Amino acid sequence: xxxxxxxxxxxxxxxxxxxxxxxxxxxxxxxxxxxxxxxxxxxxxxxxxxxxxxxxxxxxxxxxxxxxxxxxxxxxxxxxxxxxxxxxxxxxxxxxxxxxxxxxxxxxxxxxxxxxxxxxxxxxxxxxxxxxxxxxxxxxxxxxxxxxxxxxxxxxxxxxxxxxxxxxxxxxxxxxxxxxxxxxxxxxxxxxxxxxxxxxxxxxxxxxxxxxxxxxxxxxxxxxxxxxxxxxxxxxxxxxxxxxxxxxxxxxxxxxxxxxxxxxxxxxxxxxxxxxxxxxxxxxxxxxxxxxxxxxxxxxxxxxxxxxxxxxxxxxxxxxxxxxxxxxxxxxxxxxxxxxxxxxxxxxxxxxxxxxxxxxxxxxxxxxxxxxxxxxxxxxxxxxxxxxxxxxxxxxxxxxxxxxxxxxxxxxxxxx
RNA sequence: GUGGGCAUAGCUCAGUUGGUUAGAGCGCCAGGUUGUGGCCCUGGAGGCCGUGGGUUCGACUCCCACUGUUCACCCCA
Numbered sequence: 001x002x003x004x005x006x007x008x009x010x011x012x013x014x015x016x017x018x019x020x021x022x023x024x025x026x027x028x029x030x031x032x033x034x035x036x037x038x039x040x041x042x043x044x045x046x047x048x049x050x051x052x053x054x055x056x057x058x059x060x061x062x063x064x065x066x067x068x069x070x071x072x073x074x075x076x077x078x079x080x081x082x083x084x085x086x087x088x089x090x091x092x093x094x095x096x097x098x099x100x101x102x103x104x105x106x107x108x109x110x111x112x113x114x115x116x117x118x119x120x121x122x123x124x125x126x127x128x129x130x131x132x133x134x135x136x137x138x139x140x141x142x143x144x145x146x147x148x149x150x151x152x153x154x155x156x157x158x159x160x161x162x163x164x165x166x167x168x169x170x171x172x173x174x175x176x177x178x179x180x181x182x183x184x185x186x187x188x189x190x191x192x193x194x195x196x197x198x199x200x201x202x203x204x205x206x207x208x209x210x211x212x213x214x215x216x217x218x219x220x221x222x223x224x225x226x227x228x229x230x231x232x233x234x235x236x237x238x239x240x241x242x243x244x245x246x247x248x249x250x251x252x253x254x255x256x257x258x259x260x261x262x263x264x265x266x267x268x269x270x271x272x273x274x275x276x277x278x279x280x281x282x283x284x285x286x287x288x289x290x291x292x293x294x295x296x297x298x299x300x301x302x303x304x305x306x307x308x309x310x311x312x313x314x315x316x317x318x319x320x321x322x323x324x325x326x327x328x329x330x331x332x333x334x335x336x337x338x339x340x341x342x343x344x345x346x347x348x349x350x351x352x353x354x355x356x357x358x359x360x361x362x363x364x365x366x367x368x369x370x371x372x373x374x375x376x377x378x379x380x381x382x383x384x385x386x387x388x389x390x391x392x393x394x395x396x397x398x399x400x401x402x403x404x405x406x407x408x409x410x411x412x413x414x415x416x
Numbered sequence: 417g418u419g420g421g422c423a424u425a426g427c428u429c430a431g432u433u434g435g436u437u438a439g440a441g442c443g444c445c446a447g448g449u450u451g452u453g454g455c456c457c458u459g460g461a462g463g464c465c466g467u468g469g470g471u472u473c474g475a476c477u478c479c480c481a482c483u484g485u486u487c488a489c490c491c492c493a
Contacts, residue, residue, distance in 0.1 A: 366446085367453085373454095
């Protein structure tokens with residue numbers, strides 16, 4: 001027996017019965033971005049491995065163990081993109097997009113790849129929508145990105161979305177803070193969970209994010225980064241919060257919020273929903289003022305955001321109502337009606353109507369049943385009786401009401 | 417990479433201390449109605465019980481391995 005080949009672990013087929021959710025979300029994304037003056041960019045799905053090593057950080061989990069890295073026939077090391085920012089930054093530099101007027105506001109939409117154990121809301125191939133803007137330190141830009149995301153979640157119908165906000169400072173103040181943090185963590189070492197004991201050295205900021213009961217008291221007593229921000233970072237953070245207030249965007253200050261990429265500076269934020277279980281972050285982002293430079297471009301401050309599409313759909317998709325697939329289903333009665341039905345079918349489709357007819361030669365009852373299932377708004381009934389007089393019947397499937405019309409003049413009855 | 421749960425019809429799930437012919441609901445198809453969907457009634461199709469091994473007279477049921485899947489940890493969208 002031939003072994004059945006199935007889809008790779010952590011990937012999904014998006015089936016015809018579900019694709020409308022994706023189309024709907026994508027349409028809203030394009031509309032929202034147009035509204036905020038963002039232009040779409042499409043970059044390759046794989047890049048030179050070094051781009052991600054430099055951009056995301058050599059020591060992050062993503063680069064260390066989650067990348068799909070392979071060698072091509074020319075001996076180049078390439079990797080499937082695990083996130084979108086590095087590629088967009090590369091494209092921004094390579095194509096000299098800075099040549100246009102600043103700020104440059106871009107967005108992207110597409111698959112990302114990370115080799116992880118799949119679980120609810122986490123897949124090896126998943127999709128992100130993201131925005132990146134380049135060219136100014138102004139906190140208004142941070143706020144604009146947050147505004148775009150926040151409004152999009154609301155338009156999508158997300159309930160109980162919470163915006164968490166923090167500033168992790170620039171390399172200067174953060175370095176000082178981490179040193180202080182590690183000093184304190186060393187003192188409290190015995191009171192921490194095994195994970196945090198390890199994190200104290202590998203990734204001290206992550207300790208702040210620990211959910212273990214036994215760590216909570218210690219975490220609360222640890223120094224807050226807020227108290228270590230340099231005047232510039234502190235001022236930036238205050239101005240950002242002020243703008244968010246002007247725009248009436250609710251947020252929660254979350255001094256413990258840290259994010260997984262090394263490139264963030266100053267502002268970091270995250271959107272989460274309660275209903276999703278452990279993987280409850282539906283999007284996040286922040287400012288990255290050093291990244292463009294690190295990748296080899298001119299020093300350029302920037303802000304970005306990325307939304308997990310699967311997670312977002314999980315949290316909102318069920319509440320959406322599907323638009324009908326069909327405007328009209330043509331029911332034929334008797335063989336002589338079929339030829340006329342073929343003519344009417346193509347006439348309807350040429351007018352842009354979504355139209356179908358039975359091609360399996362089923363009974364009248366079965367045809368109506370099919371029409372009902374398809375959600376067709378109307379049935380066009382072609383029977384030998386009607387056709388003798390050059391008429392057809394149009395049945396409204398919701399009300400059940402039938403009207404008789406001349407056979408070449410029924411399209412008007414299907415008012416959109 | 418670590419730990420737990422699960423695997424029976426298209427879907428959701430029953431299946432007794434191991435016993436011969438594996439069930440239900442929903443869905444699908446047909447008929448009841450030779451020209452009318454949704455409700456109702458009747459009938460039908462559809463299963464290597466995840467794969468491989470073991471125990472047994474006998475395994476969907478017990479044991480082992482593998483695979484898949486799922487949840488959680490790590491980390492992240």
